[in-house]
Amino acid sequence: MQADIDRAITGMGIEVSIDIPAAPQEVWDYVADLASNVEWMADAQSIDFTSARTEGVGTTFECVTKIGPLKTTDKLEVTEWDPPNTLGITHRGAVTGTGRFALEPIEDGTRFTWSEDLTLPWYFGSRAGQQPASLVLERVWRKNLRNLRARMLERQQGPTGHEPGPLLGMGRDSEMRAYGPHIIRMSLRGRDLSHEAAAMRHVRAHGFPAPEVIEQPDNHSVVMARLTGPTMLDELAAKPWLLTRHVKGLARLHRLLGDVPAPGNWAKVSGGSSVVHLDLQPDNVKLTPDGPVVIDWSNAAAGDAAFDAASTYVRLRTAAPDNHAAARAVINAFRTRFARAFLKEFGADAILSHLRAAADLRLLDRNLHPNEREAVFALARGELD
Template sequence: MGIEVSIDIPASPQEVWDYAADLARNVEWMADAASIAFTSETTEGVGTTLDCLTRFGPLRTTDRIEVIEWDPPHTLGISHQGAVRGTGRFTLTPSPEGTLFTWSEDLTLPWYFGSRIAQQPASMVLERVWKRNLRALRARILERQQGPTGHEPGPLLGMGRDSEMRAYGPHIIRVSLRGRDVSHEAEAMQHVRHYGFPAPKVIEQPDDHSVVMERLSGPTMLDELAAKPWLVPRHVKGLARLHRLLGDVPAPSGWAKVSGGNSVVHLDLQPDNVKITPEGPVVIDWSNAAAGDAAFDAASTYVRLRTASPDNHAAARAVINAFRTRFARAFLKEFGADEIRAHLRAAADLRLLDRNLHPNEREAVFALARGELD
């Protein structure tokens, strides 16, 4: 059974994508979707799985869904693997109105809907329901255009040691769980972007403890390395290049200074804080930004790469540590071993000030600073 419906929406494909591809919010505009529960660790991208409780008249069924296509802001494809089977696709095409949003499905309904001939009325009902859904989608997007944000925090996207990231309309919001002032982080992102450095765009700062930023698509550099370890040489060069570029950005007067030099330093510019977006790498998490020297910043990255203690079982730790060591040594050579080693002891001392360091990490930092780790 094939169904296709479409609607023109007066918004850009990216704006429509940011809302429609936020799968947790599908219940806001799909009348037949009662609830959604993710069954995968990810909530976006190929491989994401979820269970959608679907209402069809008096009937209820759990639609088991897997994302099989993810091409922002153009195509989102899914497969249905529950009682309802088949495939579906959202296609976003630029149009004179803004975006032509097309929803197509090729489905096989459960046996209790009867034969293929008997399913024809069901097809007509579904088509009417989905047309109403698309009108609701357009209304939601128009509501979101009334102000810069005006949204409530949505699904949890990630957590750090003292903060959490949540969907916030088409954007994301970072909130300190300990009431920490994040104004410096917002200032840092705005400052480096002014100089052309790739950092998230700040949308607004609702209060001192939260900041709203653009939502970035794509994996982190660490995730891509884990999936494609043969990309180590490319990402080593990319990470060293980001350090050099940041070294060209002057730090504002009044920022805390961690070493000689007057450029912006990130102090945690490592693969887990680089998003690989369709537009290129973007550096995230600017909470530690300070003034200093690019080589000191690179030394801080090297210290973290060599001494981080992943929270995994013993076998996984051995693999991850071997991978980190390989990447760290390649980064040391690419950026400049002499420059990094000149700042290694000072970078290690700064790292030891972190009260959240695991005892194993603390010991490793001591050993690295004294040349005992290799």
């Protein structure tokens, strides 16, 4: 009876999706090659078929899966095969349950949805272990879907001379690729990047560390100097004992940016007339050999430095980074400590005076996860632990 209870309370459902600029048949041809799934699933280390067939209903295989320190061999069987629409599997190993890929045609390509209904092994714990495990798995699979989109784009286009080359990174609506000795950021949805390029040029002209803009081939792309070094978030993941140093460094960058006047034609998000970044947090600070460089200027506006710091505080308290698994684990454990240290270092009175307005601005982001949205509401009400 106890085993049945444990199985029930550790069961969970997860669903993630992404839009891919490729036809459903093209996406299907890639993901239905099950052996190639290790190319885009960061947690899948190897796939070995245990059946004579390698496609279609009845195909069985074993997948060695590793997330952080946890490693398991997942035994799977294909139970649904409807090209180019759905591919379903059943888990029969330490992890049990079902999974499904659904491919839906949309105007710009394919909406790829990955859903899982899983029962975890005992070492994830009972109900207390379900929520962190669910969050970690969801983050890993979101990263996997971004990898899948990147692979599809790589299959469509190869580098020639100074044409966009190998993929270096992906965001919600843009990608970063090699571009000769530089890098190029390109919008995947036709968004105008002219403001971002202008913001980087402007703050650099005032002595603030931002990427050097080399050229802007068109409104939807910008070429920048390549930066080397980890992000502040990456270094926190590898060396969490440097938390205090990075808190001080982040607060210093906020103050330095507060000395840069914003152009008069920029949108204002608060009182004040300095440049505000609105996403100046550890994942957007590159630690180069020449010092820290702040990246991702897509939201740059005019406002007050304390409002910008409050925006960072809201993100630190309510949103786990969407990058590396190790970094996520560190931030999940230390983000409250980091946020409170940042609050003290920058100035609690200054940040808290702008907290409600910064939270309101954060809630305008339509891409907020429901859990993050609720956390922002709780923070604004003073109810977040």
